[in-house]
Each structure stands twice: as C-alpha cells, then as structure tokens.
Amino acid sequence: MPTTPPPDDVATSDASLALSAWGDRIFKGLLVASALAAPALLVALLWQLLSGAAPAIGAFGFSFITDSIWDPVAEKFGALPLVFGTLLTSFLALLLAVPLSLGVAIYLTEFAPERIRQPIAMVIELLAAIPSVVYGLWGIFVMIPILQSSVYPFLEANFGWLPIFQGPIYGPSVLSASLILTIMVMPFIMSVAREVLLAVPAGQREAATALGATRWEAVTTAIVPYAKSGIVGAIILGLGRALGETMAVTMLIGNRHDIAASLFAPGYSMAAVIANEFAEAGLGTLHASALTYVALILFAVTVLVNAAARLMIWRMNRGAGK
Amino acid sequence: MSDATVHLRTDQLSAMYGKFSAIKNVTLEFPVNKVHALIGPSGCGKSTFLRTLNRLHEMTPGAWITGTVELDGQDVYAPAVSPIKLRRRVGMVFQKPTPFPTMSIFDNVAAGLRIHRKLPRTELAEIVERSLQRAALWDEVKDRLKTSATALSGGQQQRLCLARTIAPEPEVILLDEPTASLDPQGTQRIEELMHELKTDFTIVIVTHNMQQAARVSDTTSFFYLGDMVEHGPTKAMFTRPKEPQTEAYITGRFG
Numbered sequence: 001m002p003t004t005p006p007p008d009d010v011a012t013s014d015a016s017l018a019l020s021a022w023g024d025r026i027f028k029g030l031l032v033a034s035a036l037a038a039p040a041l042l043v044a045l046l047w048q049l050l051s052g053a054a055p056a057i058g059a060f061g062f063s064f065i066t067d068s069i070w071d072p073v074a075e076k077f078g079a080l081p082l083v084f085g086t087l088l089t090s091f092l093a094l095l096l097a098v099p100l101s102l103g104v105a106i107y108l109t110e111f112a113p114e115r116i117r118q119p120i121a122m123v124i125e126l127l128a129a130i131p132s133v134v135y136g137l138w139g140i141f142v143m144i145p146i147l148q149s150s151v152y153p154f155l156e157a158n159f160g161w162l163p164i165f166q167g168p169i170y171g172p173s174v175l176s177a178s179l180i181l182t183i184m185v186m187p188f189i190m191s192v193a194r195e196v197l198l199a200v201p202a203g204q205r206e207a208a209t210a211l212g213a214t215r216w217e218a219v220t221t222a223i224v225p226y227a228k229s230g231i232v233g234a235i236i237l238g239l240g241r242a243l244g245e246t247m248a249v250t251m252l253i254g255n256r257h258d259i260a261a262s263l264f265a266p267g268y269s270m271a272a273v274i275a276n277e278f279a280e281a282g283l284g285t286l287h288a289s290a291l292t293y294v295a296l297i298l299f300a301v302t303v304l305v306n307a308a309a310r311l312m313i314w315r316m317n318r319g320a321g322k
Numbered sequence: 323m324s325d326a327t328v329h330l331r332t333d334q335l336s337a338m339y340g341k342f343s344a345i346k347n348v349t350l351e352f353p354v355n356k357v358h359a360l361i362g363p364s365g366c367g368k369s370t371f372l373r374t375l376n377r378l379h380e381m382t383p384g385a386w387i388t389g390t391v392e393l394d395g396q397d398v399y400a401p402a403v404s405p406i407k408l409r410r411r412v413g414m415v416f417q418k419p420t421p422f423p424t425m426s427i428f429d430n431v432a433a434g435l436r437i438h439r440k441l442p443r444t445e446l447a448e449i450v451e452r453s454l455q456r457a458a459l460w461d462e463v464k465d466r467l468k469t470s471a472t473a474l475s476g477g478q479q480q481r482l483c484l485a486r487t488i489a490p491e492p493e494v495i496l497l498d499e500p501t502a503s504l505d506p507q508g509t510q511r512i513e514e515l516m517h518e519l520k521t522d523f524t525i526v527i528v529t530h531n532m533q534q535a536a537r538v539s540d541t542t543s544f545f546y547l548g549d550m551v552e553h554g555p556t557k558a559m560f561t562r563p564k565e566p567q568t569e570a571y572i573t574g575r576f577g
Binding site for chain 1: 413433490
C-alpha cells in the first residue's frame with residue numbers, strides 16, 4: 001500500500017485548530033478579566049471612600065450622622081439634615097410614584113385597548129431617557145411656578161392643620177424635590193412592573209376568570225399576587241434611583257442645611273451637598289473629607305436598600321416555591 | 323331525549339378568531355348528569371368549542387361567535403346575561419394545572435367562594451373540606467392545608483383545581499384535556515372522579531385520548547377541522563361509527 005502524505009487541508013486545519021485554541025484562551029481570559037473588573041472596581045471605590053473619609057471619621061465618628069451643624073469655616077460637620085433629606089424625598093417620591101406606576105402598569109396590561117398599550121408604554125419609558133438636568137430646569141421654570149401659585153396654597157388652605165403643610169411657601173423645597181423625583185422614578189417602576197405583569201402566565205388569568213372573577217378580581221386574586229416579588233423589585237429599583245438622584249434634586253430642594261417640619265421649607269440631600277460643595281472644598285481639607293464621608297453613607301444606604309430588597313424577594317420566592 | 327333533561331345546548335354555533343372560523347355551525351345537546359367527550363385531532367376546534375360554553379372564548383382579542391348557547395333554556399350570549407355570573411354556573415379545569423402559587427391549599431379551594439360572596443369562617447372551612455373530599459384530595463392534604471399549593475405533585479394540583487372548580491357548586495364542569503400533563507396514575511384518579519362527579523354535575527371533557535373518551539364518557543362528539551362530524555352514544559360511536567372520517571380517526575389512521 002502506497003503511503004500518501006497527509007492532504008494539505010488536514011495540515012492547515014491542524015494549524016488553524018491550534019490557532020483557534022489560542023484564540024479561545026485569549027477570549028476566555030478577556031471575559032474573566034472583565035467579569036472580575038466589576039467587583040474589583042467596587043472594592044477599590046469602597047477603599048477610596050474609606051481612606052478619603054478617614055480624617056472626618058476620626059474627627060466626628062458616629063456623631064456625624066446625628067449632628068445637624070454644617071459649618072465649613074469652623075470645620076464642624078454634621079450630616080443629619082442630609083441623610084434626613086435624602087430619605088424623606090425618596091420616601092415621598094415612592095409614596096406618590098408607586099400607586100401611580102402600578103396603576104398605569106395594571107391598566108396597560110389588563111384593561112387598556114390593545115392598540116394603545118404599546119404606544120403609551122413607550123412614551124412613559126421615554127420619560128426615563130430625559131437627562132436629569134432637563135428635569136431640573138423644567139422643575140424650576142414650569143413646575144415650581146404652578147405649584148407655588150395653585151397647588152401649595154390649596155394644600156395650605158385645606159390641610160394647613162398638618163404641620164407638614166404650614167409656614168411660608170418657598171418655591172424650591174423638600175416637596176418640590178419629592179415631586180420631581182416622583183416623575184423621574186415613575187417610568188422605572190412602571191416599566192419593570194409592566195414587564196413583570198406581562199410575564200404572568202395566561203393560565204392564571206384564565207383560572208381566575210373561569211371561577212367567575214371580574215377583570216378587577218382576576219387582577220387582585222391572581223395576577224398581582226403572582227407578580228408580587230417582581231413588583232417589589234420594581235419599587236426597590238425606583239427607590240435606588242430616588243436615593244442617588246443628584247442634579248434635579250440639587251436644583252429643586254433649596255439646599256438649606258436644616259430639618260424643617262414643613263414640606264414647603266427647603267432642605268438638602270446627600271447627593272446635592274456633594275455636587276454643590278466639592279469644587280469649593282480644597283483637596284486634603286476636612287471639608288473634602290466630610291463630603292467623602294457623606295458619599296460613603298450614601299453608598300452604604302443604597303447598598304443596604306438593595307440588599308434588603310434582594311432578601312425580601314428571595315424570601316418571597318422561597319415562600320412561593322415551597 | 324326530552325327537553326327537561328337537556329341542560330346545555332348549542333345551536334348553529336360558530337366561533338371565530340378574526341376572520342378564521344375555529345368551529346362552524348355546531349348544534350349539540352348535553353343532557354344533565356352525563357359525561358360528554360369532545361374528541362378530534364389537534365386544531366379541530368374542540369377546545370374553542372368548550373371555551374364558548376363559559377364565554378371564555380370572547381376574552382381572546384378578536385374572538386367572536388354566531389349562533390346560540392343555551393343553559394337551561396336561556397341564551398347565555400343574550401345581552402342581559404353577565405358572563406361573570408355564567409362562569410359561576412359553568413366551571414372549568416384547564417390542561418395545565420393552574421393553582422394560584424402564592425395561596426395555600428386551603429385558600430386555593432376557597433378562592434372562588436371568596437370571589438362570589440362573604441361566608442362565615444366555619445362554613446367556608448366545611449365547603450373547602452367537602453370539595454377536597456369530592457376531588458379525592460382531602461386525605462393527602464388535610465394535615466397541610468396552610469402550605470403552598472405549589473408543593474403538590476402535578477396530579478394533586480389538578481385535583482386541587484378540580485376542588486376549586488366544584489367548591490362554588492357550578493352546574494356544569496368543563497374539562498379541557500385535564501390529564502394531558504399528568505402521569506398514568508394521576509390520569510386514572512381524575513377519570514375515576516368523573517364517574518362520581520357526574521351524579522352532581524354535567525361534565526364536558528375535551529380529550530386527545532380516545533381510550534379516555536371511551537372509558538369515561540356517555541356520549542361523544544367527533545370534531546374535525548372545525549366541523550362536528552358525528553355525535554352519539556360513546557359505545558355506538560366506538561363500535562359502529564357512521565362517518566368514514568370518524569372511523570379513520572378512532573382506528574388511528576390519522577390524528
């Protein structure tokens with residue numbers, strides 16, 4: 001039997017095989033590197049925040065969170081009004097945005113005529129794409145004048161017996177910032193809640209309908225309970241967004257380092273103070289360190305909120321799956 | 323058969339999705355306390371037909387019907403008839419078990435009752451127990467009524483759905499391939515149940531499985547491409563089918 005040399009194409013395919021094995025290895029290395037980059041960045045960020053905040057932590061310790069005086073000249077820093085402002089505006093924004101967004105999401109998935117569902121959802125999702133500074137401008141020039149001339153006087157006249165609606169009406173205030181936040185987080189909560197509701201199996205809706213449920217009863221007995229954990233996730237997403245929102249809040253909250261009972265009064269938030277004061281705080285000063293301390297707290301609050309949300313969703317899913 | 327025993331009847335019933343007719347001019351009678359099987363190959367319209375009987379068909383966008391469906395002599399598509407009330411009289415169990423996953427076993431069975439009216443706690447508990455017993459599930463779940471329904475096996479879930487359907491005491495039970503996703507054991511239990519349940523309910527079952535139709539039903543209708551080809555007593559149909567298409571289908575030559 002004559003020995004035939006290996007055909008050319010086999011030889012080249014061997015070579016290209018080796019080459020592609022190398023390519024695989026490089027590709028895998030790139031993927032691993034990029035997968036590790038994210039947690040590495042997080043650790044680096046946390047370390048930077050900690051080391052930057054160290055002087056302020058040393059000077060004020062835990063009382064930083066409980067003190068209210070913020071005086072860069074005297075180098076006395078207390079962040080309570082900032083933490084309070086951030087939590088209050090986010091809470092008020094969710095209070096208004098959650099029922100509104102869930103209502104829209106339920107309407108769009110269950111009740112709206114087929115033809116308008118997609119267009120309306122798209123328009124609302126477009127709201128999420130508007131830059132925050134544009135919201136801020138719109139808030140200052142359009143929303144605040146309207147609120148000042150009609151909504152706030154109405155609230156004061158009818159609900160003035162509540163301390164939160166008393167006192168002089170400022171334009172920029174905790175309430176104005178909360179309202180702009182409401183508008184900004186609504187598209188996030190709405191679009192996630194809508195996706196979650198769309199993912200409820202048709203069988204659930206049909207089962208409730210076949211039991212003699214009205215559309216509304218089907219929503220409350222079958223569809224919303226099925227989507228519950230996803231809806232919680234949507235709300236938390238909105239909360240995370242509200243807590244960290246900087247530009248529009250800075251423009252509308254009034255930037256006064258104070259805690260007032262009235263929502264008509266100006267306030268401050270953690271994100272806003274950092275944005276406002278970082279340029280004027282000299283590098284290496286206690287002022288800069290105090291701002292970094294604020295950033296660290298903001299970071300911790302958002303991480304805690306997200307962790308709590310994940311825990312809730314996890315427990316809910318486990319409860320449902322058992 | 324005399325009119326008094328006819329419970330449910332369709333006359334020249336056609337069901338459409340947009341311009342497509344899923345079933346055409348079906349006239350059928352379902353006497354009370356019997357099991358009726360609807361058989362035919364996939365896409366023959368038997369499930370659509372079933373869904374017209376409790377007006378679930380119209381929930382699909384673009385779906386509509388012509389002709390009539392009568393329950394106890396009343397046209398269920400008359401403007402004065404509420405589909406909500408109709409569905410409380412005509413219950414339905416689906417192909418895939420559809421327990422409500424966030425509810426306990428107890429709450430699942432009570433779901434229909436709670437939608438319909440407020441009942442005292444003890445009465446509710448009694449009806450739930452009785453319904454679970456009639457669905458032959460009570461002994462398996464009586465110690466864990468408060469646990470989630472999703473922990474049950476597929477066959478148990480389907481019997482739970484059956485218990486949920488019979489709890490509000492409908493007059494008719496529609497079963498849309500209720501054993502298609504079950505193992506042979508689960509299938510057998512559902513089939514046994516049908517013999518017991520027909521003393522209280524009129525049962526209409528859609529099935530792919532001709533042996534099942536032969537085992538459980540008193541009368542059978544054969545659907546093919548949207549037409550009701552043949553209807554009659556099950557025994558006669560499976561031994562001496564009148565139409566060649568029926569014979570071809572039940573002898574396994576197509577479908």
